[in-house]
Amino acid sequence: xxxxxxxxxxxxxxxxxxxxxxxxxxxxxxxxxxxxxAGNLPLEAALxxxxxxxxxxxxxxxxVYAGCPGPLMRAQxxxxxxHLGAFSDSLVPPAExxxxxxxxxxxxxxxxxxxxxxxxxxxxxxxxxxTNVAAALRYSPEVAAGIGRIVMMGGAFTALGNCVPxxxxxVYADPHAAEIVFSSAIPLVVIPIDATFQALxxxxxxxxxxxxxxxxxxxxxxxFRAADRSDIRRYGRPGGPVxxxxxxxxxxxxxxxSTARAxxxxxxxxxxxxxxxxxFWGKGDREANAEIVRAIDEEGFFALxxxxxxxxxxxxxxx
Amino acid sequence: MHSQPVLxxxxxxxxxxxxxxxxxxxxxxxxxxxxTVSGNRPVTETTRNALQVLDLxxxxxxxVYAGCFRPLILxPVYGQFHGTSGMGPVELPPPSRDAEPVHAVDFIIGxxxxxxxxxxxxxxxxxxxxxxxxxxxxxxxxxxxxxxRIVLMGGxxxxxxxxxxxxxxxxxxxPHAAHIVFSSDVPLVIFSLDVTTKAMATPERVGRFAEIDNxxxxxxxGLMTYWDRNDIxxxxxxxxxxxDPLVILHLIKPELFGMERAxxxxxxxxxxxxxxxxxxxxxxxxxxxxxxxxxxxxxxxxFALLNERLSRYGD
Numbered sequence: 133x134x135x136x137x138x139x140x141x142x143x144x145x146x147x148x149x150x151x152x153x154x155x156x157x158x159x160x161x162x163x164x165x166x167x168x169x170a171g172n173l174p175l176e177a178a179l180x181x182x183x184x185x186x187x188x189x190x191x192x193x194x195x196v197y198a199g200c201p202g203p204l205m206r207a208q209x210x211x212x213x214x215h216l217g218a219f220s221d222s223l224v225p226p227a228e229x230x231x232x233x234x235x236x237x238x239x240x241x242x243x244x245x246x247x248x249x250x251x252x253x254x255x256x257x258x259x260x261x262x263t264n265v266a267a268a269l270r271y272s273p274e275v276a277a278g279i280g281r282i283v284m285m286g287g288a289f290t291a292l293g294n295c296v297p298x299x300x301x302x303v304y305a306d307p308h309a310a311e312i313v314f315s316s317a318i319p320l321v322v323i324p325i326d327a328t329f330q331a332l333x334x335x336x337x338x339x340x341x342x343x344x345x346x347x348x349x350x351x352x353x354x355x356f357r358a359a360d361r362s363d364i365r366r367y368g369r370p371g372g373p374v375x376x377x378x379x380x381x382x383x384x385x386x387x388x389x390s391t392a393r394a395x396x397x398x399x400x401x402x403x404x405x406x407x408x409x410x411x412f413w414g415k416g417d418r419e420a421n422a423e424i425v426r427a428i429d430e431e432g433f434f435a436l437x438x439x440x441x442x443x444x445x446x447x448x449x450x451x
Numbered sequence: 452m453h454s455q456p457v458l459x460x461x462x463x464x465x466x467x468x469x470x471x472x473x474x475x476x477x478x479x480x481x482x483x484x485x486x487t488v489s490g491n492r493p494v495t496e497t498t499r500n501a502l503q504v505l506d507l508x509x510x511x512x513x514x515v516y517a518g519c520f521r522p523l524i525l526x527p528v529y530g531q532f533h534g535t536s537g538m539g540p541v542e543l544p545p546p547s548r549d550a551e552p553v554h555a556v557d558f559i560i561g562x563x564x565x566x567x568x569x570x571x572x573x574x575x576x577x578x579x580x581x582x583x584x585x586x587x588x589x590x591x592x593x594x595x596x597x598x599x600r601i602v603l604m605g606g607x608x609x610x611x612x613x614x615x616x617x618x619x620x621x622x623x624x625x626p627h628a629a630h631i632v633f634s635s636d637v638p639l640v641i642f643s644l645d646v647t648t649k650a651m652a653t654p655e656r657v658g659r660f661a662e663i664d665n666x667x668x669x670x671x672x673g674l675m676t677y678w679d680r681n682d683i684x685x686x687x688x689x690x691x692x693x694x695d696p697l698v699i700l701h702l703i704k705p706e707l708f709g710m711e712r713a714x715x716x717x718x719x720x721x722x723x724x725x726x727x728x729x730x731x732x733x734x735x736x737x738x739x740x741x742x743x744x745x746x747x748x749x750x751x752x753x754f755a756l757l758n759e760r761l762s763r764y765g766d
Contacts, residue, residue, distance in 0.1 A: 200589055204523065205627055205719075237590050238557045267586055270519050271554055308524060308627065400524065401720040 135162035136255055136383060139243060141199070141236070142376070143171025143260025143302075144181040145211055146359040149219075151259055151376040152182070153348050154440035156189035158384055164243065165195040167236035171260035171305050172211035175201040177218035178260075179231055184219055187227035188348050190447060196229070199236030199264035203306035206405065211301060213359040223358070224351050240268040244278030253280025255383070258313075259376035261302050262286070266309035269316055279318050283383060285376045286310065287324040287396065287408035289424065296406070300325050303398050304406030310398040314408075320422040322396060323378045324408070327389070327425040331378070331433045332371025333361075340434075345441030346448025352441065374437070378428070381436050388432040391423035454481040455574060455702065458562060460518070460555070461695070462490025462579030463500040465533050465674045469757075470578055470695035471501070472667055475508040476760045479703050482510075483562065486555035488518045490579035490624055491530035492537035495520075497579070500537045502546035507667060508764070511547060518555030518583040522625035525725075530620065532678065532691070539677035541670055556586045563587070563594040572599035574702070577632075578695040580621050581605070585628035588635050598637045602702060604695045605629065606643035606715070606728030608744060617718075618726030619644050626719040626726045633715050633728075639742035641715065642697040643728065646708070646745040650697060652678060653690035656754045660761060667764035693753065697745065700753055707756070709747035712740040 138161055142148045155163050166182045168175065179198055186194040202208045232239070240256075247254040256279055258265060265282065268275050286302035287310075288294065295301045303310040314320070333356060342353040361372025382389055395418035399407040410424050457480050461467040474480050485505070487498040498517040505513055521527045533539060551558070559575070566573045575598055577584055584601065587594070605621040606629075612618040622629045633639070652675045661672035678691035686692065701708055713730040730744055 201592060202589070204589055205630065235557075235560070235590055237586075238554065241554065263589070266523075267590060270521065270523060270582065270586065271556065272520055311524065 136160060137162045137164055138255045138257050138383065139164050139167060139240065141167045141169060141256065141258045141260065141264050142182065143169050143173060144178040144185065145172030145213060146355045147374050147376040148172065148259045149181065149185050149355055150352050150374055151380045152185045153189050153352060153444060154377055154437060155380045156191050157440040157443040158380070160384055163194060165197055165239065167197045167199050167240060167264055169199040169260045169264045170201050170208065171302065173214050173217070174210065180218040183227040183229040184224045187229055188224060188351060189444060192227065192229050195232050197232045197234060197236035197239045200267060203261060203263055204266065204308040206307065209305050212295065216358060219355065223354055236264050237267045240264060241271045241275055244268065244275040246278070248274050248278030254278055255280055256282045257379045258282060258284040258286070259379060261306035262309040262313045263306045266312035269312055276316050276318055281319040281321060282313065283321040283379050285323045285328065285379050287322050289324050289326055289408065289410045291326040291329050294325050298404045299406035300408060303408045307398045307400045307406040310408065311400050314396045314398055315418065317421055320396065321382060321391070321425070322422045323382065323425045325373070325375070327428050328373040328375040328378055329367060330428045331374065331430040332367055332369065333374050334371040337434050340438050341441045344438060344445045346445035348444040348448060349441045377437060378433065381433050385432070385436055388429040388436065389425045390427045392426050393420045394422055394424055395420045396422045396424070454478060456481045456483055457574045457576055457702065458484055458486060458559060459576045460486045460488060460579065460583050461501065462488050462492065462497040463504060464491035464497065464530065464537055464579070465539050465678050466693065466695040467491070467578045468500065468504050468538065468674060469671055470699045471504050472508055472671060473696055473757060473760045474699045475510050476763045477703050482513055484514045484516060484558065486516045486518050486559060486583055488555070488579045488583050489520050489527055490621065491533045493520070493529065494518060496537050498550050499546055502548060502550065503543040506547050507543055507670060515550045516553055516555040516558040517550045519586065522580060522582055523585065523627040525625065528624050534677065539674050541673050555583045556590065559583065559587045560591050560594065563597040567594060567597040572597055574599045575601045576698050577601055577603035578698060580625040581628040581632045582625045585631035588631055595636050600638040600640055601632060602640040602698050604642045604647065604698050606641055608643055608645050608728055608730045610644050610648065612727070613644055615726060617724045619728070622717060622728055623726030626717050629717040630719045633717050639715065640701065641742050641744045642701065643744065646748050647692045647694040647697055648686060650693040650748050650750050650753050651686055651688050651690040652693050653688050654679065657690070659758055663758065663762050665764040665766055668761040671761055696757065697748070697753070700756055701745070704756055707749045707752045708745045710743040711746050712743055714738045714740050715742045
């Protein structure tokens with residue numbers, strides 16, 4: 133089996149943690165590195181979390197690169213759970229691990245250029261604001277040529293707003309970067325909150341992950357409970373979305389997702405800056421380069437996530 | 452003599468070429484490297500031109516790093532007055548070497564790291580769109596303090612634009628990059644159209660370059676003859692404005708210029724006036740000044756210095 137080589141660009145908060153753990157548990161994926169960006173959390177906190185997740189998954193060797201500490205143009209905003217800061221040592225064991233000296237952006241540039249020259253395009257997974265990726269795309273035209281696809285969590289097309297009424301956080305936090313990525317010709321898979329809202333993690337799912345997942349499972353469940361996303365008024369039933377974990381689930385089992393093809397864009401001016409749009413009906417000039425996830429098999433997704441944690445649990449010797 | 456270390460980020464370009472040739476003939480400046488950017492011409496061509504200009508000046512010891520191939524957000528726009536190659540009528544021999552295998556943004560970051568580690572600060576000269584410098588500031592804002600100042604050609608404060616009604620070319624090409632630079636904490640020294648259009652390379656002044664008997668001066672005379680806008684109604688005389696060389700001439704002899712301090716801003720959101728630069732002359736913004744803006748120039752002094760520097764080149 134040829135493994136799918138991926139780089140994960142993340143602003144490592146709670147849902148990113150579940151995504152990274154599930155990626156590192158998947159034999160189908162070769163995770164080349166974590167590149168970290170400010171978003172959910174300030175860069176330093178996200179870096180600390182990235183190191184902890186790599187160690188927790190038994191991969192202290194996984195390179196972690198520090199990226200951009202803020203957005204390209206707009207004033208910095210952090211996520212709803214930024215007040216939780218870096219994962220505490222009592223919750224997640226400290227990692228003996230250092231950050232690579234190279235910046236995440238030239239690392240991404242090097243990976244992409246190398247991929248282009250080997251004609252083995254890179255799959256890039258993004259879970260935070262797109263600052264690192266956008267900066268890399270402006271280095272040279274070879275960068276876009278080396279990225280085979282970007283599978284991203286971001287945007288809101290029908291379920292508008294999770295941090296302001298008109299925008300989803302990852303696009304809102306750096307709309308200019310999002311627009312650079314959206315307007316590139318790179319094939320995109322976009323998982324908006326419209327889709328992530330369709331799979332709600334309940335206490336039953338959490339208990340399952342906790343039971344089978346060894347220490348990683350316990351940590352993931354603790355983190356998810358600490359950043360309780362339940363909003364019964366919004367979702368109509370108990371549970372909270374696991375946004376970023378869907379990026380990895382899509383790579384592992386795309387048949388759980390149904391998509392529609394469209395061009396996508398982000399507003400970069402005015403009072404609705406950060407709003408994302410999708411041209412499902414071909415009304416605009418921009419060529420469609422995105423598969424946008426419209427629906428998800430909820431139980432299939434949680435079965436897959438639990439399976440990933442079971443693998444972590446089986447290889448975990450600490451409990 | 453103490454020689455000031457500088458990096459020159461540029462998009463040669465006719466006036467960039469003259470600026471580089473003056474810098475390379477000036478012992479007051481230690482030109483550590485040339486970095487290139489998309490601007491007057493695409494970056495592959497501005498890089499080639501930079502290498503050719505260094506060959507012409509006999510400075511194969513100075514490395515060239517190619518930078519960003521397009522503006523951050525807007526589609527690329529190229530210069531109008533630089534000919535198809537970026538060098539007007541001048542045809543130089545093919546470059547004797549390639550650019551370095553490191554990207555300009557990474558190179559500048561590396562230089563700033565070294566500068567900071569040495570407890571020093573580096574002057575950056577920017578003669579083109581600010582894309583490279585904006586990325587440096589966004590990738591590594593912690594290195595801001597290692598930049599002594601950015602001396603740049605760009606903007607139009609009390610005069611109209613040149614490429615659009617309101618906007619000067621370098622800023623218009625990448626207003627988002629300009630915003631990143633203008634809103635950083637780096638001290639700025641700005642040569643805008645307000646002053647560059649006062650320093651006109653008239654046929655009479657260009658004629659004096661042509662009298663200097665060396666190949667570099669003859670090349671400059673050829674470039675500046677081509678540069679003549681021939682628009683007396685607009686500029687008050689024949690000739691073309693001496694944009695980029697003013698940055699270098701200021702580093703060598705600041706007393707040639709009158710400066711005013713102000714906070715500077717860039718319009719990057721509005722369609723009609725995108726790329727317009729605004730200076731807060733009367734403290735309306737509530738923000739402290741961050742730029743020394745050249746408002747007057749000793750034109751005869753500028754051309755005398757230019758002549759003197761070009762005379763230093765040998766046969």
